[in-house]
Amino acid sequence: MNSLSGLWEKLLKFLDDEYDTNGRYYEHTEDFIDLDDYEKKCFDYLIEILNSKGKKIILFFDNFGQLFLDNLKEKEKRRLREILMQCNDIRIIGASAIVLQDLHDYSQPFYEFFQVVHLDGLSKEETYQLIERLQEGCEHKIDLKKNKGKIDTLAILTGGVIRTLMMVYEVLLDDQDGSALSDLELILDQVTPLYKHRIEDLPIQQRRIVDVIAKRWDAISAKEIATEIREDGKRMQTKLISAQLAQLEKNNVVEKKQTNTKNHLYQLKERFFNIWYLMRNGDRRDRRKVKWLTKFLEMWYDDEESIETFLERHILRLKSGGYNAKSALLLAEALADINKINPIILDNLMEATSAILNEDQRSQLNIGEKKLILAIKSYKDQDLKKAIYILEKTKEKINSHKLVLSFFYFLDKQIEKIGIELSALKNVDLEDLDFVKQLCILSKDPNLMIDVMSNSSKIEQKKKELAIGDVYFELGDYELAEKHYNKAVEFGEITPYKPLSTIYSYRGDDSYAEELLVSGLKEGVVEPSDVLEFYEFHLDKEPREKIREIVELMPKDDPYFNFYKGLDIFRSEKIKSKKFGEAKGYLEKALVDFDKIKVRDLRFTQLISNLLLFNIQIALDKIKLKEILERFEEAEIAPPFLKVHSAFGYILLGDYKRAFELMSLNQVIKDSIEFDGQRDNFNDTLLLFMAKNQHHLVFDLFSKNENLKEALKPTYYALMTLLKEEYPNEIIKMGEELTQPVSDILTKIEEMKEEYK
Template sequence: MVGAIYLLVMSVLLYNPDRKDKQEFISEFVIRTEIFEEIFKDIKSGKMTTPEQHYLLLGQRGAGKTTLLLRLKYAIEDDQKLSKWLIPVIFSEEQYNISELGNLWEKIAEYLEDYHAFAGITEEMAPFIQHDNYEESLFRILIKHLDLHKKKIVLLIDNIGQLLARFGELEVRRLREILQTIPHLRLIAGSPVVLESVLDYQQPLFEFFKMIQLKGLTDEECIALLRQLAVVHHEEEKIERIIKNTPERISTLRTLSGGVPRTMSLLFQIFVDNEHGSALSDLEKVLDAVTPLYKHRMDDLPPQQQKIVDAVALHWEAISVKDLTKQVRLDSKLVSAQLRQLEKNQVIEKRATNTKNHIYLLRERFFNIWYLMRYGRKQDRNRVIWLVKFLESWCDKNEIEKRILDYVDKVKNGLLDKHTLEVYGEVYSFFQNIDIQTKYLLNENISEYIKTSTELSDDDFYKLLDKKLLEKDYSSFFKIAFERNVSEPASRERAFLYLKKSVPKFEPELLFNKKADLIRYLDNNSMSFHTLFCFALSEQTLMTSIFLQKADSVAAIINDLVLFFQYIKFTEVTDEEMLFFRQIIYFLLSGGYYQLAIKVSKAIPIADQDVEIWNKVITYMASNNSKEILSTLGSEIEEVMHSIVNSIIRFRKAIKVRYPEFQLSTLE
């Protein structure tokens, strides 16, 4: 709750810096210092005995215009020489009660009365307000009182375009005339867009101002801002570590925020606490707060430009005209023309490439964030790409892993609402260069529609199994393995090869009673990872049981396998599976289990091209009348059969060497 209140207060101060303590504000003023020094130096050097140069600060919302104007105000007030004769009069962005030029003089008069003891000025103005030429009368009174107090004024007006739009053309010309001829007033204004009245030579303010563009912060300015924000949030050590070890993150963060100070401050506040849920909620509160502004921005655009901005915003990364044309289904020449207009109005930013084809993106990245959060489709992973980019720039691999594990823990304990769970699940699904176990845990705790993006690759999957086997974490091994889909032949082939090598690594006492597990998984009705594990385990334990002459165990293993074969739908059999079937028969014949070999041979539900040979081998080895059997064979089959039989005999001899007590089974 405290954090939410703090963020709410900080949000208010971000949008209303004048509410911040003056000394705190000055100490935190660490960017745009060169522009401030340039203008303030000019103010100090001017005596205003004749009209001075007027300034227009241009920059998108959040670029620092309001902050810069307020810093100039405080500097003038704190300068012992200037403050004796110069009064800074500051107006905020919204001046809804100024609709005529005369209203401006009224508000200046009120300001002088309220803050600078200009007694009686509004009372003197009052009788003239209803007159036709009241503006001229009010202005004369204002100048008279300024002369009386031996004062001059610096007008600091934010969003002057909004103010001028309420004035008629004659009033704008009148204002220009006053500022050009009367040395009592100097204007320093701000605007988020280039004013038509400044660009058009036919307009009254053409080439009137000295214009200063507040561009996106440089890396050096970003560092200065981050250091100051770190002091506020007590994160100095972390920021210094980032600056020293991974300075490229600063550039990424600058790109993401568009170098807009307000956006950087918002992102810093929201993510510096490494939390889930509250951070996202706080961000959405801020985004809700700017919704009227951004919605108004969209509503002001013509339909075709709205369509283009929508496509650019949802794409997030810079997009070419060619790709944009496909998205909006408009002629490329028309798209290019609309992009030029959007660029002129500072909605779209054009970026050059190595070719003649430029790429385009939204100039204000926070606007893009707002648009993705508000209009991005649930199934579109791009709707959270901004958060991914931020985390990539802000956190190293270890920090990302900690965040993901914290997220998994909160999901397991039901501490996240559905929206937060889905958003962060999508965000973390983008991170591939993380520990395979972390990736697995993430995949286990995200929505189904995201899982395809986070599923372990085959290589990672087997690395994770190796890790669990090395740790002797058999329960995790089985859980991870048995959830894997290996229905495709190539997947089964690799899985079987892996398991045949891995099964011997298990501790013997933990090679559990398979029968219960076999029965439990019979409903799978497919060649699952569990099936292949049971096959590999059967092959291993069958061979051991034969060596150690455990006839009951051999019979139990074969009965389990035959039962299992009845439930499995064999379609395309892999080479490893075929080898397994043959190996089982080979082992049984080596141990003298002829009837069990016949049972297996009949149970295998496949059409093996060698099945006739194996049946002959089994019959031959189990029969007392081998000559009669040989007489029925063709020469080619007889040769192959003899090869198999000889191989089995050699294998028996090898067993005998290792296990001197070994005898052929007398069970049959």
Template sequence: MKVAAIYNPQEMQEDLFVERFVVRRDTLAELMQRIRETGPNQFFKHTIIQGLRGQGKTTLLRKLSICVRDNAELSPWLIPVLFREEEYSVTSLCRLWELVVEHLADQPEFETLPDQYEEAYQSPHYEKDCFSILGDALQKTDKTILLLIDNLGEMLGKFELRDQQRLREILQTSRRIRIIGASAVMLEQHYDQGKPFFQFFTMKTLDGLNREETHELLLGLGDAEQTAKMQDILRTQSGKVEALRRLTAGVPRTMILLFEIFLDDHGSALDDLEALLDRVTPLYKHRLDDLPAQQQAIVHAIALGWDAMSTKEIAAKTRLPSKQVSAQLSQLEKNRLIRRIPTSTKNHLYQLEERFFNIWCLMRLGRKNDKQRAIWLVKFLESWCDEQELAERAERHMDALKEGKLAPRHALLWSQALAQSLRDLDLQQRVLDTTKEFVPQVAESLPESDTDLFKKASEAYKSGDCKSALKLNKVLADKGYPTAEYNVGILYMQNGDMKLSESYFFKAAQKGYVDAIHNLSLVYYEDGKRPLDALELMRKSDQAEPSAQTKLPLSLLALWNEEFPEAFSAIDLAMTEFLTETDDLDDFLAYPVAMLAAKGQTAFALKLFEDERYGHLNLKERLKPYYYAILQEIGESRRDDALRMGPELEQTVAEIRADIEGFRLQYRLQPTESSDAKA
């Protein structure tokens, strides 16, 4: 099924429409039951179906019309009158009655009504005469009409107050007219005590489709061959379909739109998308224009971000005070333009309620060379495609570019999306280079390659421009490159921001980046917390790249955790296999020696200075202050050896012993932190 048919279901052939009505059946049954239970001589509970655009309201109204028309119990007395989705001409109550009569005139018993209206047109009480003529005809034929009005909320908003009051009076007193309407916007009058329709309508809300409904929808879209393909997708890739459902908040039209675009390699689905965007532009533009300036700025910032944002992030984007942003967010939420996503803290997140409106904002309000313009397609690709599938799609895209199958605007959108989704630097570069070669008119709107960004970041760091290096690396880190995440961690560490440094090291470590694993372990050590986690990380680092740079930190962390055999083994390997007499031993051994003393392992510490196995390193001379500090820690049994220390070393040794005492306090293992306790 093409997206255009999904957008305007009233234009679909009826037999095909009925065949493909596969979701919202529970809601249909509920509404039909409500209609059947209210006989011709009873007052009906007028109803509004409320839901986001694309939730299936128009489809539901058409299906209701068909069901009522074909129902043997209802059709003898109840006539469904289905309005078009956009009835721009209905700005008054008299125009509503005129439109109803236009619908009824096809039936012989009502064919004279248009002429009667024409005769009454000059009457000073034209609206009342219109309703009287209609009411008399319904009474004479013993018929009732069911008005199925799409966008009822917008229609009522165009009526003057006296027309609103008059319509309410009619609906309260006439059994011959019933309304089931639909509205994509919150009916303000329903919640305002001063308005005519306060608490008047029964509200039925359509939510996003659940998992089972999504499967039913996708299985009902195509012919037998397409259905078989969809069954295979649902059987083998159900997780991807679920990701699609969550990405679109379960809105049927948006799901079908993205699915069509994904399956299409020639751009026709994007043509459908652009047709839809053009069609809704007047409506969405009017929606934005009606907002106060601050709310416009907030909606624009949230739309360009796509993902949910916090109040603080919105304030930073809009340059508005957080308190003002919070107040405007409350109003936007009330009007159902945004939705609030609760978190475990008071800092909730906010997102545009209607995802298709978000796509419209990105495509129509975003600059052509702005990478955020394609972010909706990027998110879809990332949720649907694994690395291999993304690479295959990139290859097909390049083939389409070479064969001239894509319009320039479609080529640009796909190249922007693929460039942001691909993590293979060579493949990403090829996509961008191929686009520039075969569609040169869009070259200036393409993003920089990540390879170029990495080069710029490296050059900035080497030149001492750490601010630019941080900014560039953060862009790459946001795309998920572990190298960039590690670089950001290093830059924050150099700035002294250990909290942010830790968070970026953690991201890279989660992806197995060895240097990040190593540094994250040392961040935990510096913080004096999470000893077992620090040890586990350093074990992974040492296993991946064993060296003195991993063995000695491993020994330090093993000592912290009081895993003494592991610590002794790591030190021994470092000193016999990795360290040489040319290494700067103060950098390598000072902390392990101090930690050995702090943990009461002075015998092994002394062994490092006196055992012949380590004699090639000549530690007694090269780390003489540490040697005398250990002798003093041992006490009486080595008192005479300690007395050999020259007076020039006394202050240095005293400082080392103070460090040892500091280690005792900072790295004292709590009972709950020991490996035995964890086990």
């Protein structure tokens, strides 16, 4: 339908059929041929007939924009607008899968002319009714009551779009030979003109945004979209993304999913449009072509039993012959990504699928990679035996299979088998070197490393010597480690300063150990943080000036810069000074840096400890204190003395239960009795409990441990003084020599009441 006059001609033909005129109405238009007002004459004649019949016409237009409005000339659009405004005999109801720009462009004749009704997709209940109707008279039916979940899935997958729902239902519901997925390709071809037009009509920036959203499949935030789009080497601004998303939402291309924050999520509104995009614009490397199918199957078979039943039937069909190979390949790739499936069944599926594929398709399936994925998946599911079984029955094992299998043998305490797998490695390269090294260390056999290195031509001799040296080093054989490190140096490798430094420090030569690290620092192969760590933990007297010199040399974006800068100020300033607050600022920045690179070593413990102490002693900022305590709990690396600091913090927050739990830990109590420093911290925390009137919690701690009562006797009798009405006979046991210490403790408790209100 490409002209207004063509529309009137079409309607006249319709009336000829309706009133069985043998074509008289349409033939009458011959009288208007070659007249300048041909279209007007046809329209007037049409209205004349309608009036004579006492009828009106309602036109139902599918794809109203694409198949009609877009084809009209500007003059015809204005003429149609005039007709619709003045003539009551014709009304139009149009449908469009895309937003018509003519309706939103001020310069166009139909700007805000039509009443627009946005049609929502069918609900799950309405989808259920539609499927029920579709199945009437069908030979193959599904039990609607038992398969309510599957129907819900169809509603989700198609977005409730009836046309799409019917196509997908017919294709996927009864797939006996794998042809359904081939048929799906035909369906995608049918919708391609519509969807292609939908994409190409978008401005370029919106097109790029849709590309990111579609390929993610799951809902995504504006901020996440911004990280994927660059313009001239710069990331697209989030506020610009948000503005474009608002327009896409208005045009029904995307839907916004509200969150409880300002960062809402966005998804393509019509899920089948998303499927089409993935299938037509995805690439194999990113597995986008099967991502949608994976999601579908996960929803369709919503429990392990139902999907495994499907798989068993599917494997039988594969083995019976005649199954479509292309569909089998697509299904195998999709099913491999579903976590709820038993890996052994998936392994059987891969074998059965591989058997019906040609050589090219088999290479696409990459069964070796799939076997490795399945084995690792079993391991993650804590089924080590299953993981080992899958790799052991892999026919053509490559190096990655042997390495992972060796690791699984170690976990399963089959140490004797590790040597067999490592000895069978073929010409390992640098990429595998670290893994091999770790396996030799785990099996405590440096000779394995020597054997593997002797069979590799891809690795330089100097790197082989370094790797062998590393194995000896990790196993504590410093003499042989040094021997191989020196060989590496002879072959031209840069001196392994750090491990050699450790060796000399172990021998008591801290001076040469320091010299090695400083030389490595100058050469650029030792990190400043390594030297600083040495100063922190290896020398009796801390060389503060040297530490400061190195810290000042560090780049400001070095993750350890803020840590050591803050630590230095923290140690050198008085608690109440302004500089102490500056130190806290550096340490808080260091915490952010450590999170980025996932540092969880002794320095992280120091960092958390100092921040905790600062927030306890100085700031008394309860929000900050709560945050740092939560971080401390997450880290799960706190030694006993730091758990006491945590308990102190929880008391300040009023969480006496959690504080008591930490103080009750056996190791905390044991260390508090044995070590003077920790005993003081533990005692201060008990006094804070008492300052907060939590006397009975402290009494419980003393009651459960007689040794604690002996170690902190003055505090115990200070408690008994406060509880003398309940336990009048206990205070009598106190010796005269404790009178003053107990009095001092009671005074301190009163002071703490004021200090920690």
